[in-house]
């Protein structure tokens with residue numbers, strides 16, 4: 193990824209890559225969980241993935257960065273098959289943020305961001321620390337660099353997790369219900385941070401129950417049910433004019 197610095201704000205701008213999922217199927221043992229999912233995300237755009245619990249949203253994200261290997265189909269990152277990229281390299285090119293932040297409890301915020309820079313990117317201690325500090329400052333946590341996760345709010349912990357993913361300079365970011373575990377008053381700040389990444393050019397796939405965010409920020413919304421994409425399109429089309437009975441029912445339950 194090429195990055196450049198906007199001098200007035202000192203915020204990175206991103207050059208996100210395209211992401212294409214082609215006829216992906218995934219299974220747990222004999223149980224087919226994804227039944228041929230295809231979707232296409234243009235560089236620098238945000239796709240929100242919505243759907244009932246158990247519809248395969250998390251499995252899809254885990255297939256994209258190969259935390260779980262697909263049974264068939266392909267994922268193209270910047271036009272190149274992700275299945276041919278070594279998994280640890282792939283996971284530095286595709287950042288992922290989870291519902292339960294997954295920070296190392298015994299490390300400070302700064303160390304949490306710096307660790308993978310040392311182990312995956314092979315940076316020196318000083319280099320990793322310098323880059324980690326900048327990423328923490330970008331998510332508004334410069335003052336909290338020396339705090340351990342337990343001394344941070346849920347929202348702050350999630351910002352650390354986002355800073356940690358961004359520090360790898362990914363081409364795509366995947367979010368799996370990143371705000372679902374947060375107290376209501378902390379949700380907005382994290383969503384605002386995510387919307388800012390999108391404005392700065394990141395390519396994002398966001399699994400979310402925040403329908404307001406999906407409507408406001410998404411370039412595309414994908415509705416999944418029972419392991420397949422049922423409808424995909426512009427937020428206004430999906431939310432205001434759902435075509436399928438399944439999406440109509442889902443929206444009547446969540447809106």
Ligand code: ADP
Pocket residue numbers: 220225243244245246247248249250251252
């Ligand atoms: P969602 O994120 O949309 O709630 P998931 O992708 O987590 O859905 O799950 C899709 C289906 O796969 C569900 O039926 C779930 O029970 C099943 N599943 C998810 N993870 C596993 C697993 N590790 N082992 C077996 N089944 C799983």
Ligand code: MG
Pocket residue numbers: 249250251368
């Ligand atoms: Mg899930």
